[in-house]
Amino acid sequence: MKVAIIGAGITGVTTAYFLSEKKVDVTLIEGRRYPAMATSYANGGQLSASNSEAWNSWHNVKTGLKSMINREHSSLIINPFPTITKLSWLCKFIYNIKNNEKITHEICRMAIKSISLYEHIAKKEALEFDKLDKGIIHLYANKKHTQNAEYVNNIYRKAGLNRFRITHEELYKIEPSLKNKKLDSIFYTPSDKTGDIHKFCIGLTNKLIKNKKIKILSCNVDDIKEYTDNFDFVIVCAGVYSPYLAKSIGEKLPIYPVKGYSITINNPGRNAPTVSLLDDFNKIVTSRLGRNRLRVAGFAEFNGYNLDIIQNRVRPLIKWCMDMFPEINTKDIKPWAGLRPMTPNMLPIVRQSKANAKVWYNTGHGHLGWTLSAYTGKLLAEKILFD
Numbered sequence: 001m002k003v004a005i006i007g008a009g010i011t012g013v014t015t016a017y018f019l020s021e022k023k024v025d026v027t028l029i030e031g032r033r034y035p036a037m038a039t040s041y042a043n044g045g046q047l048s049a050s051n052s053e054a055w056n057s058w059h060n061v062k063t064g065l066k067s068m069i070n071r072e073h074s075s076l077i078i079n080p081f082p083t084i085t086k087l088s089w090l091c092k093f094i095y096n097i098k099n100n101e102k103i104t105h106e107i108c109r110m111a112i113k114s115i116s117l118y119e120h121i122a123k124k125e126a127l128e129f130d131k132l133d134k135g136i137i138h139l140y141a142n143k144k145h146t147q148n149a150e151y152v153n154n155i156y157r158k159a160g161l162n163r164f165r166i167t168h169e170e171l172y173k174i175e176p177s178l179k180n181k182k183l184d185s186i187f188y189t190p191s192d193k194t195g196d197i198h199k200f201c202i203g204l205t206n207k208l209i210k211n212k213k214i215k216i217l218s219c220n221v222d223d224i225k226e227y228t229d230n231f232d233f234v235i236v237c238a239g240v241y242s243p244y245l246a247k248s249i250g251e252k253l254p255i256y257p258v259k260g261y262s263i264t265i266n267n268p269g270r271n272a273p274t275v276s277l278l279d280d281f282n283k284i285v286t287s288r289l290g291r292n293r294l295r296v297a298g299f300a301e302f303n304g305y306n307l308d309i310i311q312n313r314v315r316p317l318i319k320w321c322m323d324m325f326p327e328i329n330t331k332d333i334k335p336w337a338g339l340r341p342m343t344p345n346m347l348p349i350v351r352q353s354k355a356n357a358k359v360w361y362n363t364g365h366g367h368l369g370w371t372l373s374a375y376t377g378k379l380l381a382e383k384i385l386f387d
């Protein structure tokens, strides 16, 4: 069987891995010069079942609406300029608020399985990607957020995730850099991990090419139909660009590009955290990537396919670090912006095309593409081979 995969981000690379395991002849097609140069370049680094909570909530709708008037202090920002794509996406997002619990449960279930698949791949292929097995700490600033955390924890428990509340003393032991920080509540998920998505993608792709398990083709695809004659199947893993490819075969995919920012602090010093954090109030995540890098990521901006790095978004991330860790060294900082391929129901699209039976999709992984891709890559490989 000959399969072409369009896109060498995390979804394309993991799909290529699982198909090549089954001796499928895989060609990975990437429009950029190297793999993982788009959204899978410098994300938050978290492999986090504990961040499975669906964004579909009235609280987020209100925050988004407020940001249209005052965007200064908002982690969620909607550009008020109306476009049909954005409005239609937002309507579907609101429609899915009623499914919040079901979606959260489903994402959490997939994430748990995915994280154990990463363990398997990392071990089997001896991949080095600054993986850290120290868990993730969630910080909640006020009573309202704590109440929501307890509600979400019940869903996580049903999905099989062990996330539990810890005391301040326990927090200071797990992450001493947070000593003296006072919060309303703290939750800890020991089974969650972190790692460098870019290193993982590059490492795995190089290994697959070296072992002659896949071929890579450097080419920007405009029309999927150009490939359906020469391959048995074409799989679209093109992140936020997937809707353009789907359009070439007359299909609509409800994926909106939701922009986020990260900063990578080089040599942050001894007073920076090593355990991964998620500050629920500010919606900021951190990951320690090796000894010398701290990744800090945040913001969700609905502003189309815009990748400008705006200082007004970078500065709050730096300020957050200085407030949380006053002794941190912030002399060397690399800012980055990326577009999350978000579906309005937060669930990735892993299915055969309705317009062309030779085309499949593994895309739309939103804010959790690093976490979920091992699972959906394996799922898609099994669907193609056994359905």
Ligand SMILES: Cc1cc2nc3c(=O)[nH]c(=O)nc-3n(C[C@H](O)[C@H](O)[C@H](O)COP(=O)(O)OP(=O)(O)OC[C@H]3O[C@@H](n4cnc5c(N)ncnc54)[C@H](O)[C@@H]3O)c2cc1C
Binding pocket: 006, 007, 008, 009, 010, 011, 012, 029, 030, 031, 032, 035, 036, 037, 038, 039, 040, 041, 042, 043, 044, 045, 046, 047, 048, 219, 220, 221, 222, 237, 238, 239, 240, 241, 242, 245, 258, 259, 260, 261, 262, 285, 297, 298, 337, 338, 339, 340, 341, 363, 364, 365, 366, 367, 368, 369, 370, 371, 372
């Ligand atoms: C700020 C930020 C923080 C995040 N933090 C986390 C986190 O902590 N944990 C987590 O799980 N997820 C996180 N995410 C989400 C995660 O990074 C994404 O979901 C994931 O990287 C998407 O991977 P992808 O393979 O779908 O897309 P991409 O990585 O964008 O890959 C798509 C590839 O397809 C190629 N392509 C597109 N169109 C074509 C074409 N026509 N022809 C050929 N090639 C094409 C592109 O060049 C690209 O290489 C974060 C995202 C952002 C923006």
